[in-house]
Amino acid sequence: MEPPCELELQVAVAKVSKYAVSESGDTVETIERPHGGLSIVLVDGQRSGKSAKAISNIVARKAVSLLADGVRDGAAARAAHDYLRTQRSGQVSATLDIVSVDLATRTIVVSRNSHCPVIVVTGSDLRLLDEPSEAIGIHARTRPVIAELPIVLDTHLVVFTDGLLTAGERYGQPFDLPAFVRDHLQAGQHVPRPKGVPDASCAAGVWRPAGHATEGSGDPATSAQTLPAQYAGALADALLARAVELDQGRPGDDISVVVLSVVSRQAPDAVRRLAVRFPI
Amino acid sequence: MEPPCELELQVAVAKVSKYAVSESGDTVETIERPHGGLSIVLVDGQRSGKSAKAISNIVARKAVSLLADGVRDGAAARAAHDYLRTQRSGQVSATLDIVSVDLATRTIVVSRNSHCPVIVVTGSDLRLLDEPSEAIGIHARTRPVIAELPIVLDTHLVVFTDGLLTAGERYGQPFDLPAFVRDHLQAGQHVPRPKGVPDASCAAGVWRPAGHATEGSGDPATSAQTLPAQYAGALADALLARAVELDQGRPGDDISVVVLSVVSRQAPDAVRRLAVRFPI
Numbered sequence: 397m398e399p400p401c402e403l404e405l406q407v408a409v410a411k412v413s414k415y416a417v418s419e420s421g422d423t424v425e426t427i428e429r430p431h432g433g434l435s436i437v438l439v440d441g442q443r444s445g446k447s448a449k450a451i452s453n454i455v456a457r458k459a460v461s462l463l464a465d466g467v468r469d470g471a472a473a474r475a476a477h478d479y480l481r482t483q484r485s486g487q488v489s490a491t492l493d494i495v496s497v498d499l500a501t502r503t504i505v506v507s508r509n510s511h512c513p514v515i516v517v518t519g520s521d522l523r524l525l526d527e528p529s530e531a532i533g534i535h536a537r538t539r540p541v542i543a544e545l546p547i548v549l550d551t552h553l554v555v556f557t558d559g560l561l562t563a564g565e566r567y568g569q570p571f572d573l574p575a576f577v578r579d580h581l582q583a584g585q586h587v588p589r590p591k592g593v594p595d596a597s598c599a600a601g602v603w604r605p606a607g608h609a610t611e612g613s614g615d616p617a618t619s620a621q622t623l624p625a626q627y628a629g630a631l632a633d634a635l636l637a638r639a640v641e642l643d644q645g646r647p648g649d650d651i652s653v654v655v656l657s658v659v660s661r662q663a664p665d666a667v668r669r670l671a672v673r674f675p676i
Numbered sequence: 677m678e679p680p681c682e683l684e685l686q687v688a689v690a691k692v693s694k695y696a697v698s699e700s701g702d703t704v705e706t707i708e709r710p711h712g713g714l715s716i717v718l719v720d721g722q723r724s725g726k727s728a729k730a731i732s733n734i735v736a737r738k739a740v741s742l743l744a745d746g747v748r749d750g751a752a753a754r755a756a757h758d759y760l761r762t763q764r765s766g767q768v769s770a771t772l773d774i775v776s777v778d779l780a781t782r783t784i785v786v787s788r789n790s791h792c793p794v795i796v797v798t799g800s801d802l803r804l805l806d807e808p809s810e811a812i813g814i815h816a817r818t819r820p821v822i823a824e825l826p827i828v829l830d831t832h833l834v835v836f837t838d839g840l841l842t843a844g845e846r847y848g849q850p851f852d853l854p855a856f857v858r859d860h861l862q863a864g865q866h867v868p869r870p871k872g873v874p875d876a877s878c879a880a881g882v883w884r885p886a887g888h889a890t891e892g893s894g895d896p897a898t899s900a901q902t903l904p905a906q907y908a909g910a911l912a913d914a915l916l917a918r919a920v921e922l923d924q925g926r927p928g929d930d931i932s933v934v935v936l937s938v939v940s941r942q943a944p945d946a947v948r949r950l951a952v953r954f955p956i
Contacts, residue, residue, distance in 0.1 A: 676779060
């Protein structure tokens with residue numbers, strides 16, 4: 397019998413604020429799910445700068461805190477809406493996306509309260525989650541549009557705020573996001589194989605992690621965190637870089653991109669890793 | 677006048693669970709601080725496996741939720757203690773470390789409720805934050821031991837659970853953590869310079885980011901998330917790898933390592949990045 401296919405989850409977030417505004421009005425948080433897996437919460441507060449940040453912060457905080465308590469995603473999104481609407485008397489809106497990797501159900505759950513679509517690529521198939529969906533904070537009884545996808549090899553989700561969607565529009569150069577994502581993934585050069593991992597598909601069952609946990613000398617040059625094997629990171633960075641380029645180096649809005657990838661296992665160990673970096 | 681030195685904050689977390697136990701009893705969460713910066717919460721629940729995870733999860737959740745509300749670190753640690761002690765009638769303990777990069781005060785705040793020291797390296801100086809400190813959950817009025825450090829170039833903090841501290845002890849090969857950290861950082865080879873960034877110290881004021889945000893073609897081979905410029909990640913990975921090696925490939929306890937580095941700016945853009953990866 398073939399060994400089961402070993403999968404790796406990669407999540408990458410890349411964010412930049414509107415040109416000449418020091419603070420992004422977008423907030424992205426990740427949180428562990430109490431029954432296994434993690435959730436990513438992406439909020440774009442109305443307008444930009446400090447006031448937008450205050451909005452996105454309270455919405456993200458409410459959603460994250462409920463998700464950490466084990467509240468289901470749809471209920472967390474509804475509660476975040478009710479909370480914002482109560483706090484701000486229905487005068488202020490925000491878009492809210494929650495993406496959860498639920499290891500209890502082995503699914504990816506996408507809850508959208510945003511006009512921005514979510515791009516889903518599975519193998520060579522690309523589709524949009526773009527059912528009409530409204531921002532939170534304004535109308536009574538707003539609820540999220542939810543999609544549930546199986547966790548399968550070679551799945552990529554791209555979730556973003558509208559700064560990405562509208563990049564380049566001011567200059568008559570709209571960003572064809574699905575085409576860019578397709579090209580990037582099809583190029584197949586977006587991620588060099590890590591050293592020591594044969595270039596074989598997981599389906600062939602050829603490559604298995606070598607041991608329980610990190611092995612070797614601790615030589616940082618080959619450490620997994622420094623390997624270039626970040627499918628999700630490469631795509632998030634490429635999307636953000638292209639958006640900024642289309643905005644001629646001066647983003648017209650806060651831009652946040654979240655990429656979630658289910659790929660064959662890249663790191664030859666069972667280590668869970670998280671990395672954050674930003675200028676201070 | 678010299679331009680101000682441009683700094684980058686890097687945080688890396690690497691975690692592995694005890695050998696033959698599927699779930700780590702440690703929980704690590706990061707959260708944005710409402711007044712700027714971020715906090716990292718590291719909790720080691722008593723014992724290992726599912727019961728330890730349940731403990732570390734409720735403690736981390738409580739601390740993260742308070743920090744997100746803007747509660748000061750010392751009060752969040754006290755509240756997490758009171759909460760655990762109330763929930764579990766003083767019968768269950770956990771260690772709790774909170775490390776905050778507070779951009780309002782421009783300091784790094786370390787709150788320890790753990791017998792594990794925190795290693796602090798500033799330039800060529802290495803010291804331990806190792807004042808006696810007790811775990812939360814058991815005794816009345818437990819409080820954290822707090823240290824506040826300035827945010828300065830070339831600062832590295834290493835925070836960990838006792839699986840790292842005791843690695844190798846079963847085999848008569850204790851892990852000399854300070855020596856390892858010093859050697860790793862002094863080797864200076866732990867991080868190749870990223871392409872396009874001259875090999876000049878920040879103090880010389882030579883290198884400045886080239887533009888407001890990501891520039892260039894979006895060529896993923898040079899994207900910042902795939903650059904090997906992860907000081908913090910390389911050190912976290914090296915520490916974890918060495919610990920697992922000393923435990924002969926079978927960690928005797930859950931091991932979690934958090935490294936926080938303040939380095940000269942590596943990425944030539946103003947992008948904030950987060951990456952998570954783990955086997956599923």
